[in-house]
Amino acid sequence: DTGVSQNPRHKITKRGQNVTFRCDPISEHNRLYWYRQTLGQGPEFLTYFQNEAQLEKSRLLSDRFSAERPKGSFSTLEIQRTEQGDSAMYLCASSPTRQGANNEQFFGPGTRLTVL
């Protein structure tokens, strides 16, 4: 169990640029989640995948945001035309589907995005 990994750990970009983040879940977990955390707040849910299917999306996920999980393994989160309000920590989590897992989610270290 190598844990959830996220790349890059930090990203600084200029307003209007596009950015893409990657998440590699724990290998046997087929559920994957994205959250956003701003300073002084708890994480807020963005979207979740079961295998390659995107099953739930938050209203926070505007049309500038897109997430994919093409082969049911790693996932990418892309933000187009970044705005300063997109500055946040983007957290990825994964969970297994075995009975008794009870929605326990394992989090990665996050990608901190700064939009100048």
Next chain:
Amino acid sequence: AQSVTQLGSHVSVSEGALVLLRCNYSSSVPPYLFWYVQYPNQGLQLLLKYTTGATLVKGINGFEAEFKKSETSFHLTKPSAHMSDAAEYFCAVSFIAGDTGRRALTFGSGTRLQVQP
């Protein structure tokens, strides 16, 4: 809709003192409840969870929490604080609606715990 309220954005205790971090939730169906800890510039680590069964739940690092349905609370406690407990703590709630149903965690705004020597 479900929500989580954590009373006290900052809590300061002396080393060796009791730690009590408060969490109240609202949920229209029986919830799953979680406490996570976050150290600076790191992701979240699960401390403990309540799903069904025993209402007093023990977690890692000596923490425990009690689910009180009548009070809609899930407060986190530790009998004796250690310097290494200084971190941000988040309470979260979810419920499961079918096999492919809603699984998002709803988090509180967090409580920063300071431990004084």
